Amino acid sequence: MIYMDSAATSLLRPPEVIQAVCEAMQRLGNPGRGAYDASLEAARTVYQARKEIGGLFGMDDPSRVAFTANVTEALNLAIGSLFGPGSHVITTCLEHNSVLRPLYRQERRGALLTILPCDQAGRLRYEELERALRPETKGVVCTHASNLTGNLVDIRSIGTFCREHGLVFVLDAAQTAGVFPLDMERDCIDVLCFTGHKGLLGPQGTGGLCVRKGLELDGLCTGGSGVQSYRKEQPPGMPERLEAGTVNVHGIAGLLAAVRWLERTGISRIHRRETELMRRFWQGVRLVEGVSVYGDVAVTPAENRAAVIALNIGDLPSGQVCDELAQEYGIAVRGGAHCAPLMHQALGTVEQGAVRFSFSYFNTEEEVDLAVRAVKELAKAAGSVQENV
Amino acid sequence: MRKKELRVVVSFATTTQAMAMEETAKAAGLKGRLIPIPRQITADCGLAWSEPAQNRVALELLMQEKKLQCDQVVELVI
Numbered sequence: 001m002i003y004m005d006s007a008a009t010s011l012l013r014p015p016e017v018i019q020a021v022c023e024a025m026q027r028l029g030n031p032g033r034g035a036y037d038a039s040l041e042a043a044r045t046v047y048q049a050r051k052e053i054g055g056l057f058g059m060d061d062p063s064r065v066a067f068t069a070n071v072t073e074a075l076n077l078a079i080g081s082l083f084g085p086g087s088h089v090i091t092t093c094l095e096h097n098s099v100l101r102p103l104y105r106q107e108r109r110g111a112l113l114t115i116l117p118c119d120q121a122g123r124l125r126y127e128e129l130e131r132a133l134r135p136e137t138k139g140v141v142c143t144h145a146s147n148l149t150g151n152l153v154d155i156r157s158i159g160t161f162c163r164e165h166g167l168v169f170v171l172d173a174a175q176t177a178g179v180f181p182l183d184m185e186r187d188c189i190d191v192l193c194f195t196g197h198k199g200l201l202g203p204q205g206t207g208g209l210c211v212r213k214g215l216e217l218d219g220l221c222t223g224g225s226g227v228q229s230y231r232k233e234q235p236p237g238m239p240e241r242l243e244a245g246t247v248n249v250h251g252i253a254g255l256l257a258a259v260r261w262l263e264r265t266g267i268s269r270i271h272r273r274e275t276e277l278m279r280r281f282w283q284g285v286r287l288v289e290g291v292s293v294y295g296d297v298a299v300t301p302a303e304n305r306a307a308v309i310a311l312n313i314g315d316l317p318s319g320q321v322c323d324e325l326a327q328e329y330g331i332a333v334r335g336g337a338h339c340a341p342l343m344h345q346a347l348g349t350v351e352q353g354a355v356r357f358s359f360s361y362f363n364t365e366e367e368v369d370l371a372v373r374a375v376k377e378l379a380k381a382a383g384s385v386q387e388n389v
Numbered sequence: 390m391r392k393k394e395l396r397v398v399v400s401f402a403t404t405t406q407a408m409a410m411e412e413t414a415k416a417a418g419l420k421g422r423l424i425p426i427p428r429q430i431t432a433d434c435g436l437a438w439s440e441p442a443q444n445r446v447a448l449e450l451l452m453q454e455k456k457l458q459c460d461q462v463v464e465l466v467i
Contacts, residue, residue, distance in 0.1 A: 032404030035425045035436055040411075043436075047408035063405045226404050227435040237403040 002331045002367045006198070007147055007175060007308050007358030011332075013201045014261040017254045021203055024253035030246050032226030042249045049256040050239070053200075056259060057173075057192050058183035059210045066242035067208040067252060071174045071195035072098040073220065074209040077242060078170050078191045079103055079141060081217040085110025087138040092116045092124050093342035094146040094153060099172050100342070103141065112136065118346050121296045122149040129161055139168030139190075144182075145175040148340045148354060149295025149347070150278070150308030152176075159188030168215065174198060175306050178262055179271050190215055201262065202255030205248050211238065219244060270361045274307035277359040277368050282309055284372030290314040290379040294347050294354060307359040310338075313375065314382040318353035321378060325355075329374040333357050393466050396421075397445040399438040399452070400430050400460040407436040413455050419444055429465050439467065 003011045024045065029038030031046045050062035059065060068074045079102040083089040091103055093115055107113045114132040118124050129140075140162055145152050155171060162169035170191040173182060177192075178199030184192055189212070196206030211217055222234040223244035234241055262270065279302040285291050286298070294310040313321055322335035336353040337344055344350045357371060401407045411423050421440030426433065440448050442464055449462065 032407075032436065033434075035423050040423060043404055043408055044411075047405060047412070050405065062409070063403065227402065227433065229434045230432065235402065237406075239405060240403050 002329070002363075002370060004331060004333050004357045004359060004363065004367070004371060006360040007306070007356060008334055009197050009204060010199070010201045010360065012360045012362035014258065016261060017201060017203065017258045020257035021250050021254035024250040028249050028253065031249055045253050045256060046247060046249060049252045049259070052256060052259045052263070053194070053208070054210055056182070056262070057177075057189075057194075057210050058185050059192075059212075061213060063238045064211050064213060065208060066211070066239035067206065067247045068242075069205055069248065070197075070207040071172065071193050072207075074193035074207050075099055075141075075170070075172055076102045077220050078193060078209055078217060079106060080220065082139055082168055082170065082191075083111045086112075086136060088112040088114065088134050088136045089138060090114045090116060090129065090132045090140045092142045092153065093118050093346055094122065094124060094143055094149075094151065095141075095340065095342065096143060096147050096172065096174065097339040097341070098174070099141055099143065115342065118343075120346070121299065122146060122151045122294060122343060122346060123296050124151075124153055126154065126157065129158070133165060137165070137167060139170060141170040141172070143172040143175065144180065145306035145308075146295070146340065146343055147175050147308070148338045148343045148356065149297075149310050150175075150306040150358075151296045151300070152180075152304055152306065155189070156187045162190070163188045175308075178259075179267065179274060179306070181267060184210060184212060191217070196251065196255040196258070200255060201258040203251040206251040206255045209242070211242075217242060221245065265361075271303070273361045274359050275302045275305075277363050277365070278302055278305070278307040278309060280365060281357060281359070281368045281372060284369070285309070285311060285375045288376050288379045290383050291375060294349070308356060309358075310354040310356045311375070312349065312352055312354055313379050315352065316378075316382050318349075318355045321355045324378055325371075325374055329370065331371055331374055395442040395464060395466050396439045397442050397448060397462060398424075398427060398430065398465050398467065399440070399448070399462050400426055401436060401438075402458070402460050404436060406458045407438065410438045410452075410457055410459070413451065413457060414438065414440070414448070417447075417451050419448060419451070421448070424467075427465055427467050429467075430461065430463065
């Protein structure tokens with residue numbers, strides 16, 4: 001199989017990640033539940049992961065890094081905690097349902113929501129941000145990169161805007177953590193939500209949020225914490241405040257191994273490699289008759305994009321193209337809607353969906369060339385069918 | 390049963406604080422270790438740092454210097 005669905009999950013990952021998970025399952029107990037070796041070793045592993053993941057995002061206090069099952073849970077936690085009835089929150093039409101649905105729920109509970117539009121290339125219209133501001137505006141929630149088009153959002157500009165206006169800035173870094181440099185201080189991010197299993201190359205079931213000092217959120221759940229058992233409420237200190245029950249120690253051990261691999265390899269090197277592969281693919285398909293490529297790829301330097309190319313072939317349903325790619329060429333990509341309904345509306349692909357190729361550091365030029373050949377052949381076949389109709 | 394002796398015991402509000410303590414104390418060459426929080430401090434669950442009592446000054450200086458957070462520091466025969 002040629003795997004080109006890394007925006008969905010990093011199936012291609014360093015072997016030490018898998019090894020770390022297996023070792024953790026054999027060796028680690030429940031963190032913070034005892035002073036014996038297996039429990040302490042689990043707590044040390046989780047603590048190191050907090051330190052190193054926080055460090056990756058410019059956060060120097062490990063206690064401000066809380067783990068969740070995925071970025072969706074982290075976003076639900078942050079959005080549910082911050083934007084109650086009467087508050088106004090701004091988001092964008094680039095968002096994934098992991099942002100939109102928690103916001104819609106808050107809207108049903110009495111919050112006010114403004115969604116910033118984008119242009120036909122899926123680029124955010126930043127000039128609308130100032131206009132969206134109201135006296136009751138509490139914050140902005142946005143993605144760093146569209147999971148559908150790969151278009152990047154200028155988060156420093158949004159973060160600076162938030163600081164200037166006293167707003168909370170919640171970032172969904174699902175598509176960029178581990179590939180783009182992120183710094184909570186420099187980028188003025190108050191809450192950074194991440195998933196462990198995409199660019200960070202860790203296992204599924206890992207994710208979390210980094211919360212800047214001075215901002216306190218309420219957890220989604222209450223329950224066991226390993227401290228202060230006789231309190232009726234969740235302990236107020238971070239990170240236990242946001243983590244009820246046993247965290248995914250085995251997954252976190254894998255995530256720690258992955259982060260160490262990222263640090264050794266270098267995020268800029270990984271980003272450069274992914275960019276090269278994306279550019280090679282785009283060069284191969286951009287002029288193919290019948291192929292429509294979405295997003296800002298034609299007008300934005302490749303290094304300022306996530307390594308994603310979304311396209312369609314003629315009016316073929318995207319799911320059918322994916323199936324052809326999988327069955328005839330062994331290429332794994334995602335089709336249909338991409339949990340980004342507003343982006344599909346903006347691109348005019350609600351009915352057709354889109355075929356998304358997303359590239360990994362571990363893909364090769366040969367794989368990319370085969371994918372280009374596959375697209376060309378499918379486009380040619382689709383064209384022939386069209387002519388015969 | 391092990392023989393009881395006077396120890397300086399540091400309790401914490403979170404496991405993360407206990408981990409920070411352990412990492413810093415070990416790096417500084419202190420001789421203590423993490424133990425289950427003694428009943429004399431609280432009936433709650435959690436971890437505490439237990440250090441030979443003669444190291445109390447060094448321990449508290451280190452905690453101050455590294456800005457380590459804790460719940461309380463007490464001397465106990467445990």
